[in-house]
Amino acid sequence: MKFNCKKNELVQAIQIVAKAVASKPQMPILSGIYLHAEEQMLELQATDYEIGIICKIPAEIETPGDIVLSGRYLQEVIRSLPGENVNIAYEREQKIVKINSNTANFTLLSLSANEFPVIHQLEGNISFPIRDNQLRDLVKKTVFSCSNDEARPVFTGCYMEVGESVVTMAATNTHRLSVKKEPLDNFEGAIHIIIPAKILNEFLKIMVSEIPEIVQVTCSYNQISFAFKNVYLTSRLIEGQFPDYHRVIPSDFKTRVTLDTAEFLSAVDRVSLISRAGEYNIICLEFSNGQVKISSNNPDIGNAEEKVESVIDGPDIRIAFNSKYVTDVLKNIDSKKFYFSLGDPLTPAAIRQENDDTFTYIVTPVRTAR
């Protein structure tokens, strides 16, 4: 195997696939990045058996072939190279890979390419295209609600439900729930799957193009893939039954409050400086007289209180929340204003964007001593 390519393109491709390199690999080969050179294309692959990432870049291939190099050293070495172009050549007998760029020459020991679990692209017949910004929004507004508790796997992923004209994503850790819908054209069939949060978070990091792209989503019985531009992400799915989340969305509320998103978020952030040190991170909200009083108290540190103007429609209410469950969602709201809908101090509340019924966030309040 022998090829040369642009350093910057190779650095970017390595950065993308490196997200799938196992940090504590089950097998040494999984600490490597697989490079496959063929037909003027260099394909890079990495996998930790849960997720897999492929990225392709153009290259001048002199001799096709496969190699596997330590992900860590490949990344450090290529990034450091002084030239614009990189030459890479495998010397089969010595099992070494020579990397040259300008005045710099590196030799890295190669791992055995035939031990690498090469990723094969999914050929499921359940597949649909979706615009990148739609998929980003579905993920961004739900994935933060997932649980980290591996003991209950269904809550560590986002539930995706695809019907004829709409795709819905939902996530919950049982204390809060995010549901986001996007319209979809011309899809036949039905999909109900749970996608691990990990691959969705990687998708958010990798898919940052400013040019609109189409993402092709493909499912098999236990796998999903996302293909866009020169990147292919794949992951196993989570087995199990996602709970019927519709049941936890209250059908009506007594008090509806309209608030400025940025102003309320920064006030909650400040007030929770005091509660954050505590175990439950509780903030108390008192809605009355066109104001929300946000407060927190920690006997070891002190207390904080801030008032924010609001439009309150309905009876006054005093209610307490885990402040992280409030700030997480507000950071992902795009509208200048948002609606906070409340029932009783111990029944779930809803947060929705202004003039947008495609997103619903439900959060369970906390019982406080008073």
Added chain:
Amino acid sequence: MKFNCKKNELVQAIQIVAKAVASKPQMPILSGIYLHAEEQMLELQATDYEIGIICKIPAEIETPGDIVLSGRYLQEVIRSLPGENVNIAYEREQKIVKINSNTANFTLLSLSANEFPVIHQLEGNISFPIRDNQLRDLVKKTVFSCSNDEARPVFTGCYMEVGESVVTMAATNTHRLSVKKEPLDNFEGAIHIIIPAKILNEFLKIMVSEIPEIVQVTCSYNQISFAFKNVYLTSRLIEGQFPDYHRVIPSDFKTRVTLDTAEFLSAVDRVSLISRAGEYNIICLEFSNGQVKISSNNPDIGNAEEKVESVIDGPDIRIAFNSKYVTDVLKNIDSKKFYFSLGDPLTPAAIRQENDDTFTYIVTPVRTAR
């Protein structure tokens, strides 16, 4: 105590003194920042008993007094405040401090101000003024050569020698030595002290003014202080005898090499990607035919090699170093080119700036297998 001041000025002052707040305090009071309000000035202090920092800012004082607040929470709270001004008031009976800015109100529990070991400014008669850029350069070019080994305290600080017309700073960890001199006017007497690296590193972080300043350096028998602008830094000195470093500076060299600083540094950085994983981090330098070949080898990873153009005056030589001992000094060299002076493969080498005899760096080579 009651005052108000500009939020930004208070944030900056807290940031400066926070560097002396003990991370693992011997006594709870040392986790606090002491605030003293008097005569339209707010003075902030922090100390961990080794170093102490004072910073003063203008404030509108309504009632003078002293308080001590948790350094961590004071910093987080003040930084987060929404307004341009901050009002701070101590309520003596409840032992709480009220902080208000715009819509935000915080209450922090106060520590006992009378337990705080207030820093008194040194009134030594051994004192001299020095320009900030001179002192910065003295520190920057030597402090990295200090040892971290607390078992041999004299090597954990910089030796400062002040004579009638010159101030010299030197530091060594016994494998390398930095010596830097700066001219000084009108100083009478002599100073020979060892200043802990910690206070010098804090000085480098705090003294970043772009406007030329004068730093007043004052010494007592076991303490030193640096006063500039609104800041006062103080530290205990290290007891003991600094070794006679002049003896380790070779009087002559066989080979003198002139190299481009940036080019050589980036090549050494790259080549040591391979050796850095190893225990000794060794790079080998071969000077011959107007080139330096820099190489490193790690049996688990591979090897690296790079050639850099140089002007070589004297016999060819092959010599090995701990690469960190080479890169550390090159990062602190300001001249476009530098001189590398070499004797034999096992005798100390010298690095000097181009056309500058005020700085000398001596580094001991490493014996290699070949």
